[in-house]
Amino acid sequence: MIELIIGKYNYWIYIALMMIGFYAMIAKENLIKKIIGMNIFQTAVILFYISMSKVRGGTAPIEWEHAVRYENPLPHVLMLTAIVVSVSTTAVALALVIRIYKAFGSIEEDKILEMKGDRTGKPPESVL
Amino acid sequence: MISAENLPILVIIIPLISAIITPLVGRIHRSIGWLVALLATSLSFAYSLALIRSVMENGPISYWLGGWEPPWGIEYVVTPFNGFVLCVVSFITIVITLYARKSIEQDVSESKIPFFYSLYLLFFTGLMGIVITGDIFNLYVFIEISALSGYALVAMGRERDALIASYNYLILGTIGASFIVLGIGYLYMVTGTLNMADLSARLPELYDSTTVRSAFAFFMVGLSLKLALFPFHIWLPNVYTHSPSTVSALMAATSTKVSAYVLLRLMFTVYRPEFVLTVVPVTKILLILAALAIIIGSVIALAQTNIKRMLAYSSVGQIGYIILGASIANQTSMTGSLMHIFNHALMKGSLFMVVGAMVYRTGIVNIEDMRGMGKKMPFAMAAFTIGALSMIGFPFTVGFVSKWYLAVGALKADMWYFIPIILLSSLLTAVYFWRIVEAIYFREKSEKLAGLPSEPAEAPFGMTATTLFLSLLCIVFGIAAFIPTKVAAAAAKLLLGG
Numbered sequence: 001m002i003e004l005i006i007g008k009y010n011y012w013i014y015i016a017l018m019m020i021g022f023y024a025m026i027a028k029e030n031l032i033k034k035i036i037g038m039n040i041f042q043t044a045v046i047l048f049y050i051s052m053s054k055v056r057g058g059t060a061p062i063e064w065e066h067a068v069r070y071e072n073p074l075p076h077v078l079m080l081t082a083i084v085v086s087v088s089t090t091a092v093a094l095a096l097v098i099r100i101y102k103a104f105g106s107i108e109e110d111k112i113l114e115m116k117g118d119r120t121g122k123p124p125e126s127v128l
Numbered sequence: 129m130i131s132a133e134n135l136p137i138l139v140i141i142i143p144l145i146s147a148i149i150t151p152l153v154g155r156i157h158r159s160i161g162w163l164v165a166l167l168a169t170s171l172s173f174a175y176s177l178a179l180i181r182s183v184m185e186n187g188p189i190s191y192w193l194g195g196w197e198p199p200w201g202i203e204y205v206v207t208p209f210n211g212f213v214l215c216v217v218s219f220i221t222i223v224i225t226l227y228a229r230k231s232i233e234q235d236v237s238e239s240k241i242p243f244f245y246s247l248y249l250l251f252f253t254g255l256m257g258i259v260i261t262g263d264i265f266n267l268y269v270f271i272e273i274s275a276l277s278g279y280a281l282v283a284m285g286r287e288r289d290a291l292i293a294s295y296n297y298l299i300l301g302t303i304g305a306s307f308i309v310l311g312i313g314y315l316y317m318v319t320g321t322l323n324m325a326d327l328s329a330r331l332p333e334l335y336d337s338t339t340v341r342s343a344f345a346f347f348m349v350g351l352s353l354k355l356a357l358f359p360f361h362i363w364l365p366n367v368y369t370h371s372p373s374t375v376s377a378l379m380a381a382t383s384t385k386v387s388a389y390v391l392l393r394l395m396f397t398v399y400r401p402e403f404v405l406t407v408v409p410v411t412k413i414l415l416i417l418a419a420l421a422i423i424i425g426s427v428i429a430l431a432q433t434n435i436k437r438m439l440a441y442s443s444v445g446q447i448g449y450i451i452l453g454a455s456i457a458n459q460t461s462m463t464g465s466l467m468h469i470f471n472h473a474l475m476k477g478s479l480f481m482v483v484g485a486m487v488y489r490t491g492i493v494n495i496e497d498m499r500g501m502g503k504k505m506p507f508a509m510a511a512f513t514i515g516a517l518s519m520i521g522f523p524f525t526v527g528f529v530s531k532w533y534l535a536v537g538a539l540k541a542d543m544w545y546f547i548p549i550i551l552l553s554s555l556l557t558a559v560y561f562w563r564i565v566e567a568i569y570f571r572e573k574s575e576k577l578a579g580l581p582s583e584p585a586e587a588p589f590g591m592t593a594t595t596l597f598l599s600l601l602c603i604v605f606g607i608a609a610f611i612p613t614k615v616a617a618a619a620a621k622l623l624l625g626g
Contacts, residue, residue: 025299038302045306045313052317075316078265082309085272089302092279096295103288112292 010051017044031100031107035093042086049075049082135182136191136204139175139214140257143168147249154242159229161242165249166225172256173218180211180615190262198262199323205262209397209466209619212612213259213389216470220381220477221252223594228374230588231484235372236284244284250277251378255386264398265322267390268309271354275301278383282371293366300353300363307350314343324398331399335407344403347394348410355387357451358421361444368440373484376436380443381477385469388450392465396623401457411455418455419549421448426556435483435495438560439476442519445553446472452546453534461537462620463613464530470612471518471526474605478598479515482508485587485595492576495564500573506584507592509568511599516561518602521554525606529613 005012017040024037053075061070097107104112146168154161183189183206191204206214228248236244254274261267279301283294316322318339319330334340349360356364364384368376395404404410425445432438450472453465485508486492486501502509518525531550538546586592605612 022303025303031295034299038299041303041306045309048310049313052313075313081265081269085269085276085305088276089272089298092276093295093298096279096283096291096298099283100288100291100295103291 010047010054014044014048014051017041017047029109031097031109032094034109035090035097038093039086039090042082042089046079046082046086049079133191135175135179136189136206136260137193139172139179139218139260140204140253142171142175143249143253143256147246147253150246150249151242154245158238158241161245162225162229162232165228165245166222168249169218169222169225169252172252173215173222176211176214176218176256179206180208180215183208183211184615184618199321199326202266203262203323203325204260205325206260207619207622208615209622210259210389210393212466212615212619213386213469214256216473217252217255217259217382217386220473220598221378223598224374224378224381224477224481227377227481227484227591227594230591231374231488232372234488235286235374240284244281247277247280248378250274251281251383255382258386259389262324263322264312264315264324264327267324268305268312271308271390272305274383274386275305275354278379281375282367282379284375285370285372287370289366290370293363293370297363297367300360304350304353307346307353311343311346311350314339314346324393328398328400331403335403341408344399344408344410348391351387351391351394352417355384355391355447355451356444357447358417358424358444361421361425361447364444365437365440368443368480369434369436373480373487377477377480377484380439380480381473384443384447385450385473388447388454388469391451392454392623395454396625401624405457411457414451414455415543415546418448418452419546421445422452422549422553423556426553426560430556430560432560433495434493435498435564436480436493438495439479439483442557442560443472443476445557446476446519449530449534449550453530453537456534456537456541456543456546457624458537458541459617459620459624460533460540462623463617464533464537466616466619467526467533467609467612468530470616471530471602471605474526474598474602475515475518478511478595478602479519481591481595481598482512482515485591488587488591489585490577490580495567497574497576498564499567499571500577501567502569503573503582504577504580504584505586507586507596511595512568513565514599514602516565518599518606519561520558523606524603526602526609527606529606529609 021037021041021044025034025041028034028037053072055069055071058069058071059067061073101107104115106112146164150161150164153164179189189206192198193202232241232244251274254270254277257270258267258274261270279294279298282297283291315327318334318337319327321327321330331340353360368380422445425441425448429438429441432441450465450468453461453468486505489505492498518527521527521531535547535550538544
């Protein structure tokens with residue numbers, strides 16, 4: 001039991017981070033906070049991949065006389081791609097929030113939902 | 129110049145590069161952007177056709193990116209199954225590109241048009257990439273390419289509610305994609321490979337491993353979100369309602385179909401049929417969800433007043449049909465399911481295009497205001513009627529063919545209780561489409577329509593012609609059903625491992 005908790009602590013952190021992010025995405029009303037939650041969620045995935053490639057006492061996979069065992073570089077490389085994806089998603093999300101703020105005058109979800117479908121308010125800004 | 133063995137990569141590369149050059153050449157003259165988009169999608173379609181012909185004659189094609197041998201390098205694979213989906217996606221996209229020209233001029237401000245086509249091509253690249261790739265991480269990357277450009281496309285809608293729809297789609301889409309990438313991670317942990325063919329060879333001995341099962345759970349939830357399978361469908365109605373007409377048609381006809389393809393691909397070719405049927409009987413859960421989607425989608429559609437929203441809920445139901453056929457999982461029902469991917473793309477594509485034409489000419493989106501529309505836009509409404517008949521499953525239309533296969537498949541699997549569900553849903557579909565068809569032809573003009581000039585006014589030729597073309601195909605492939613059936617049956621056989 002102790003081994004399961006302490007020996008694999010990075011996986012527990014990954015689960016905790018993922019749940020924090022997930023909670024923020026669902027429960028927070030503020031659209032920016034939701035994006036922060038989304039980033040935490042995506043970071044948790046990165047931590048998971050990196051944990052999986054870790055080998056105790058392992059070195060980077062380059063030829064070296066003292067190297068005994070190597071870490072797997074592939075998950076690291078995959079996470080480079082995931083970071084790019086995460087950055088682009090955040091950029092698109094932030095751009096959307098800016099336009100939502102311009103069109104609705106608020107980034108609180110409950111206020112926006114009240115205005116939704118109400119066409120008497122401020123006219124929508126020109127597209128993009 | 130272009131040798132046959134490079135076809136799989138050209139299908140992807142051409143739209144990708146065109147997406148980059150579109151905003152640049154759009155600076156010279158804005159209509160060039162559209163021409164580039166049309167050229168790129170046409171070439172992609174031509175190559176997809178060449179690929180499927182070659183696959184049907186000579187067997188599956190494998191393409192190694194950069195010459196790296198799989199499982200180390202990324203592999204693109206074309207089989208009858210994904211060749212079929214490639215052709216469907218690229219074909220529908222050409223038709224919608226032809227349609228887009230006029231429609232987008234009205235929906236998107238002039239200076240943004242080249243950027244619109246750039247995103248449009250990226251979206252298309254993502255979809256084609258999802259279908260053709262044989263590498264599971266590459267699949268995730270393509271899912272994100274199409275999703276990211278999709279969010280931006282939706283946000284180009286005219287109403288400000290489009291922004292909220294796009295934002296919610298982004299949040300849910302990201303959760304879905306993150307679950308998929310977690311699933312990939314779990315699979316990589318135990319197998320050490322990312323190649324789908326290699327995975328499916330290594331997985332059977334690990335079916336008892338909790339890791340492999342958790343990976344499967346992640347895939348199912350993530351893909352159900354992307355697919356908008358009931359009860360994960362909440363993002364879909366808003367997205368279809370508020371995005372520009374062209375984008376609604378494109379997404380309804382292609383993107384959920386491609387997600388359905390990914391689900392089938394993972395369930396039946398990465399995992400094997402015996403895993404999803406017996407080891408972890410997920411098909412039993414999917415059958416229930418599919419049945420609920422079919423019934424609830426139809427019932428909610430019945431209550432809608434906005435025509436785009438009604439079509440969106442009807443899509444939720446139709447996705448249920450695709451999953452139903454796949455979960456019954458015998459040769460006949462699987463053929464029906466694959467046929468429905470194609471058929472629903474035709475029907476829903478043409479219906480959304482009719483709505484787009486109507487919005488273009490009159491600005492009407494409420495069902496109430498559509499009364500008397502048959503005299504105003506006779507051709508568009510004829511297309512609507514054909515589409516509606518096809519959705520109901522009237523004989524000699526494509527809707528009938530796939531529903532027939534699904535029903536026969538259910539009977540063969542001794543699951544007769546799905547037949548009343550299919551019938552009930554067809555009845556509900558008949559109710560909610562027929563009230564519109566009746567209003568179009570047999571009612572006095574609505575106040576909104578009476579305020580407009582009374583002579584018939586169709587949408588521009590490009591829009592009307594493509595809409596009619598797609599709806600005529602609903603009849604052509606309803607009568608000449610043997611052409612797609614032949615391919616779909618071969619694909620179904622492959623999926624079920626026979």
